[in-house]
Amino acid sequence: MPPIRYRVQANGPLRGTAVIQGAKNAALPMIGAALLASSGQTVLRNVPTITDVANAVELARAVGAHVEHHPADRLLIIDASTVTSPLLPGDLTRRFRGSVLFLSSLLYRCGEVIYEGAGGCNLGTRGLDWHYRGLVRLGARIEEKAGTIHITLGATAAADLYLDTPSHTGTENLMIAAATTPGRTVIENAALEPEVVDVARFLTAMGAHIDGAGTGRITVEGVDQLHATDYTVMPDRIDAGVLCMAAGITGGTVQLVGGDVLDAFGVARHKLEQMGVTLRPEGAVTTASRLGDLHPINIITDTHPGFATDLQPPLMALATQASGTSYIRERIHDARYALASELTKLGASIVIEGERATVIGATELRGDTVTAHDLRTGVSLILAGLVAHGETVIENGRMIERGHADLVARLRALGAHISREELPDTTRP
Missing domain, CATH: 3.65.10.10 (Enolpyruvate transferase domain)
Structure with missing residues (x-):
């Protein structure tokens, strides 16, 4: 460009x-979470026309989703029934840090995910360890080779999770992962940001059972599957x-x-x-x-x-x-x-x-x-x-x-x- x-x-x-x-930090996790729906079309309204969203749309298409983007109408229509690829390619993921918000959905849909690294603004020590540790606690297996993270789905089970710092992307990723993990998952020291609450409402509209969003303790009761929905971004x-x-x-x-x-x-x-x-x-x-x-x-x-x-x-x-x-x-x-x-x-x-x-x-x-x-x-x-x-x-x-x-x-x-x-x-x- x-x-x-x-x-x-x-x-x-x-x-x-x-x-x-519309809120960038709500829209990006919603695009990632929309990939959980194996049928139907998710409609996202009030989506900001920014390059991070354009990159997220391209990444969703790269893993097989059919996405209609109508920037003038601030509208996205996501059909994730065609998601087939577990690969999040580095030429796309390194453009924006929000690419990490695709991990949980792809892991659920494909049984594995290959992540070639996050990009975005250089803001010092912005580690992603709490994302990976949380997924491991929920039953995932993680292997790292030459900068590529390979995550596979093992015997999934709910768990009590704790974030060392109340990261909003960490909280969102773990809510997405826990939404379809059998049992009752508790996320302690969760982020309180309004965008986290909005993402929880979006997941709830998809059929998730989430309580406590907006507090430091979020409880998620896993369900078998989530469905497409129509939602307006804050x-x-x-x-x-x-x-x-x-x-x-x-x-x-x-x-x-x-x-x-x-x-x-x-x-x-x-x-x-x-x-x-x-x-x-x-x-x-x-x-x-x-x-x-x-x-x-x-x-x-x-x-x-x-x-x-x-x-x-x-x-x-x-x-x-x-x-x-x-x-x-x-x-x-x-x-x-x-x-x-x-x-x-x-x-x-x-x-x-x-x-x-x-x-x-x-x-x-x-x-x-x-x-x-x-x-x-x-x-x-x-x-x-x-x-x-x-x-x-x-x-x-x-x-x-x-x-x-x-x-x-x-x-x-x-x-x-x-x-x-x-x-x-x-x-x-």
């Missing part, structure tokens, strides 16, 4: 209405959070349409309001606005309902415009500060000491050429570009499109000066 570049220029406060996309709280911060950093007012997302924000809602960003829910519309100055803030990232690590980079961009010193402590991903050096190129004053970042504001940002090292860094640089003098050019823009759909069109509708360019692909002869 040709490289993508974004260009952003400040154009005053953003004003208008923006639609929140709104994306990270996408909504970024749009709220876009209103905040520009001093504008944005109406977010697509569902009440404030409860899903957790601590982030309160931190944004402490900074001076007003959030007002009215049914399915949330209004985000900022009239006065931005105030400095202290945050510590944590699992839900703590401050989401995915919202930490955009908050760092927001903090550069706050009148005073903000302190950020990143406790989830040890490589989440890639944004700091790029913001510094724009004139920000940021000091990194281990897991702590100190952001000294308010600073006058100046446009420059910067790089989206990962998804969240990229969208945060767009926020910075909305207030920087001159033009901000963001290279490696495809990273942004892994998690945000139609961002240029949505921001333009709010009055932003932003464009997207496809560059010549110099890797081809």
Whole structure:
């Protein structure tokens, strides 16, 4: 695919209405879980038009599923009755980390799965051991050779499982696996994220018996088989959070349409309001606005309902415009500060000491050429570009499109000066 570049220029406060996309972190496990249905067609609605979803669709097709993707309608139709291949090929799995969410379904459908490795953003130590250990506890056998994981289905039986850290992908994968494992499986220290709850509801709509989603202890009573269903993906709280911060950093007012997302924000809602960003829910519309100055803030990232690590980079961009010193402590991903050096190129004053970042504001940002090292860094640089003098050019823009759909069109509708360019692909002869 040709490289993508974004260009952003400040154009005053953003004003208008923006639609929140469907949740990436719910849609991806649902696509994987849909492969459990050996008959019928699963319909997924409000699916975000992002590259991670496109990659998941391609991966589902690679193992034999028939998938109709209607991006304009945000719709997927998945017929998994034709799934035959246990191979998750590396040229697809290394494009996105969500490929790990296909393991449990293929193991159930094919009796084995061959996994050639996960990709996605480089965020330090994001091990997958708890996925594998949990599957072993449920009766799987695992062999690793030259970077390839071969998992075979042994004598399956329910088990008491414990996650060392409340990983949302780990929790989702184990719920998917336990849904068709005979007996009563208990997942302790389960993730509390709203997307985990949404995936549990989706599995329940397929016929699974799951209790406790949204708490630290989830109980799954295994059933013989699951069936196809029709389900609407929840709104994306990270996408909504970024749009709220876009209103905040520009001093504008944005109406977010697509569902009440404030409860899903957790601590982030309160931190944004402490900074001076007003959030007002009215049914399915949330209004985000900022009239006065931005105030400095202290945050510590944590699992839900703590401050989401995915919202930490955009908050760092927001903090550069706050009148005073903000302190950020990143406790989830040890490589989440890639944004700091790029913001510094724009004139920000940021000091990194281990897991702590100190952001000294308010600073006058100046446009420059910067790089989206990962998804969240990229969208945060767009926020910075909305207030920087001159033009901000963001290279490696495809990273942004892994998690945000139609961002240029949505921001333009709010009055932003932003464009997207496809560059010549110099890797081809």
